[in-house]
Amino acid sequence: DAAAARLMLAGAVVQSYVEVARAERRAAIAARTIKAREGSLSLVQVRERSQLASRIDVTAAGTLLAQARLALVQAQAARVLATNALAALAGRGSDYAAAIQPTRLRADAALPLPAAIPADLLARRADIAAAEARVTAAQAGRQVARRAFYPNINLTALVGLQAIGFGNFVDLDSGTAGGGAAIHLPLFDGGRLRADLAGATAAVDVATASYNEAVVGAARDVADHRFV
Template sequence: MTMLAHPLKRLTVALSLPTLLAACALQPTLPPTAQRLNGSQIGLQVNADAPAHMAPSNWWTELNAPELNALMQRALSEAPSLAQARARIQRAQASIENAESSERAAVGLSLDAARQRFPEHSIYPPPLAGTLRNTATLQASASYEWDFFGRHQAELNAALGSAQAARADAAAAQLMLSSQLARSYVQLARVLAQRELLARQSAEREQALALVRQRSQAGLDTAQDLRAAELPLPELRRQALQLEEQADLLRHQLAALSAQPMAALKDLKPALPAALPLAGEGALGLDLLGRRPDVVAARWRVDAATAQVSSARAQFYPNISLGAFVGFNAIGFNNLLKSGSLQYGVAPSLRLPLFDSGRLRAQLRGSAAEADAAVAAYNGALLEAVRDASDQLRSLRSLQEQKTEQAAAQAHVQAALELARQRHSAGLGNRLAVLNASQSLLQQQRQALDLQAQTLDAQLQLLRSLGGGWTEAKP
């Protein structure tokens, strides 16, 4: 073994220098890669005040709706989409373990046994030739590949980036699920509240129709007045059927999101929660980039794709490894563990692909293209995140202005109703005028209810667009 070491070492050194030069010459020149957008390019400010308070990760509890909390808990534990996300995390973790194994020596143990006939016309001399014998090999082996050119480290970095992206994707899926469930819950509460107001409208229209019939029979109103009093009722009944359908569909959606049978929530009747205590309308800051899990996932995919480019580049350099084995080989099982059956050896190797029909060049160009695609996807996710949050802020501002105008209109209608009641009490007006004024007030109340639900929905979407209180865990 000592006599062989020096020739092997000299051979390795002699081969390494020309192959390194050849590897450098083989690498193609890649075009400049795409550049990631930064916060200043899309208007994000460094020290901007947050447009909403920093919500906790379980932000839905601030709605003070125990039924929603129960639905959310079941959805986050049972939803198939989140189970898929968790499986992708486990797969990514397995890739990390596989990449880490390349940094360690591989050790194996084998035992082979056979009964074979040694042919006369072969390399085996008498008395083996022409006989049937037992053969056995017991051997331990070890091999190690040096990562002189960073290929293993690049593969590990790519696996780590993919795993972090999978975790961020899981957080994004959870945020989307919780947002959809909370918004559906709010919409169901809105529909049920609208149905109650609609029932009051229908009841008062029925009363108004009865009064018009009496006046028509007494000759005080015409047939045209009677037809006008009858006209709103079919439309109100149509709206009632529409609201009933919407309520059932929303219950079905909530059941699907929380992984339950469609009929499980047929008796769910939530009340519309109050608006969330969101504060401020400040400009979007750079912290948005770290609070949106979809943006963070896209950033990690860029890092993983960049590491894949480094790994593909390292394929052009030599692969240097060392193998060794020790064990026993014998003819006849009784001779296997005797000292004369001992065998051992060492096998250093250096490999460099010189002519591979362009496979490595194509692989490197493909990896570079994947990196460019990842950068483009990151830029797209970043632009979409800023647009999404900006839209929700704009919608909230508009809804606040609409609520102010609607409150003023409702106040006027309320005053008109009070006046109609006073005139009716004083004998100066009839009951029909009071009912008509009450109809206008109910219509304004329905508009106010819609604005309240739209405001809460916009707040929920703003929380989602700002990351829902998610923070990235350190790798």
């Protein structure tokens, strides 16, 4: 579970850093678009004064410029949110966001992903390994509950049977084995034992369902990141 938490934290840090880079790229594109549309608006205004363009053309050019300016504001706001999230994940203060250096994402630098991901690679994920460990622990608990139905044989008591007496040879009580009893038979404790076994079996089912959910989630994560 601790490894799974570290994996989730690392993934969140990477995702936030990528969001910062994306926001910076969107802001740069918006800034270039604003410059180009300002030039277009100026040109249309000159054409209007020369009666080569209508007022509708000027309004349309102004609308496009306003849209580009809005895109820049949105990109800048997205960068602030992403840097604040990154600072929080890093355990830093709000001033840490200003220290984050801009970066550039290169789509051509990404390594090609295989068409299929081997199952053993997914099994190495910390969340899946933790879920598998919980299944193993639950199965071990069920084995313990099942072994409680077996007779408990005290070999030391068997060796000293003649000194102890036949009355202590067998213990049929539902509690702990009597002192010095050679054999403990859980005959009158079947209800509690069956309830314990049913609970242990249910724990195995829950752990197995959680494991299956973790595997499906991991496969979904891999599939989603292939097309990001």
